Amino acid sequence: MTTAMESCPEGLPNAGWTRRDWLLGAAAGVVGASAGCFSRSEPPRRNLVVYAALDEEFSKPILQEFERRTGIKVDAKYDVESTKSVGLATSIMLEAGPGRTRCDVFWNNEILNTLRLREKGLLLPISPPNAAAYPAVFRAADGAWHGFAARARIILANSSKVAPTLYPAGIEDLLNPRWKGKIGIAKPLFGTTATHAACLFAAWGETRAQEYYRKLRDNGVKIFSGNKQVATAVASGEIELGLTDTDDAIGQILEGQPVAIVYPDRAAGQLGTLFIPNTLAVIKDAPHRADAETLVDFLLGPEVEQTLADGPSAQIPLNPAVKRSGRVETPATIQAMNADFEAAAKLWDPVAAFLAEEFAR
Secondary structure, three states: OOOOOOOOOOOOOOOOOOHHHHHHHHHHHHOOOOOOOOOOOOOOOOEEEEEEOOOHHHHHHHHHHHHHHHOOEEEEEEOOOOOHHHHHHHHHHHOOOOOOOOOOEEEEOOOHHHHHHHHOOOEEOOOOHHHHHOOHHHEOOOOOOEEEEEEEEEEEEEOOOOOHHHOOOOHHHHHOHHHOOOEEEEOOOOHHHHHHHHHHHHHHOHHHHHHHHHHHHHOOOEEEOOHHHHHHHHHHOOOOEEEEEHHHHHHHHHOOOOEEEEOOOOOOOOOOEOEEEEEEEEEOOOOOHHHHHHHHHHHOOHHHHHHHHHOOOOOEOOOOOOOOOOOOOOOOOOOEOOOOHHHHHHHHHHHHHHHHHHHOO
């Protein structure tokens, strides 16, 4: 029987582990954490509700470790690939109000819908101690949201069908007639694809951004339910190029698929590669505020970012003290897009209306 004197497990999942090894190891409690050690026999005190948009296979083991270490029981709600953060954010909006709020912590896998909740006054500013280690650009000035563990928006190429000399240098190269009918994106109304679109509208302006998406449509872009499906389609040869995220691209590489990652617009004078952080927020009127703040601080701890970086999704740590994974580029190694996330969020409603009309045809 485990006693209250049980010591903390040491070590982190090894970067050389297989996907299965990592998931089993994390679930068994080898994930490092910053919330202290508690006995396995100590019963949970209450249920903390988390809405998590990060893939369940990556977020669930970490939430389970939080439970094990703190004794705080977590009830997690995950969403499907096709709706992801949009569905969870919509639930939070519908449940808003004293006595109605169910969600305590929103663990979003992007930032746009977190900012939409902030615009509606549904986030509670907090100051978790671990947040101080992060650059100011990745956290709200008032503490309403906190970013960590980013992914990059990349072009994935099928290396069996596309020669390296033909790899596109930037996202506008996808408009080349050479790629007509051979390119794909996820539904642009959801997840990081929606965030990417909103950031382009903020950076380019409405006229140029609308022209880009119309030309992309006219070049026969195929629409998939999610970024994982885009990456899978590239790997299978159904399409030759796809806009997706680094975690989904790394998944195909780990499976030995013939794919190559292209970081777009990385040269001087170009737009830059977009890095999108996971975001954490405590919901206004959260039933379990104290426990919610404990969880956010836990997730912002360096061990959690290191685990996500070393794991199969190769999340990009934003805490300068965390060691970067050698499998992906970071804002420290290539030119990053100077994204105005706040402006992008404010533009989202008209952007969404435009995208829905253009890609519903």
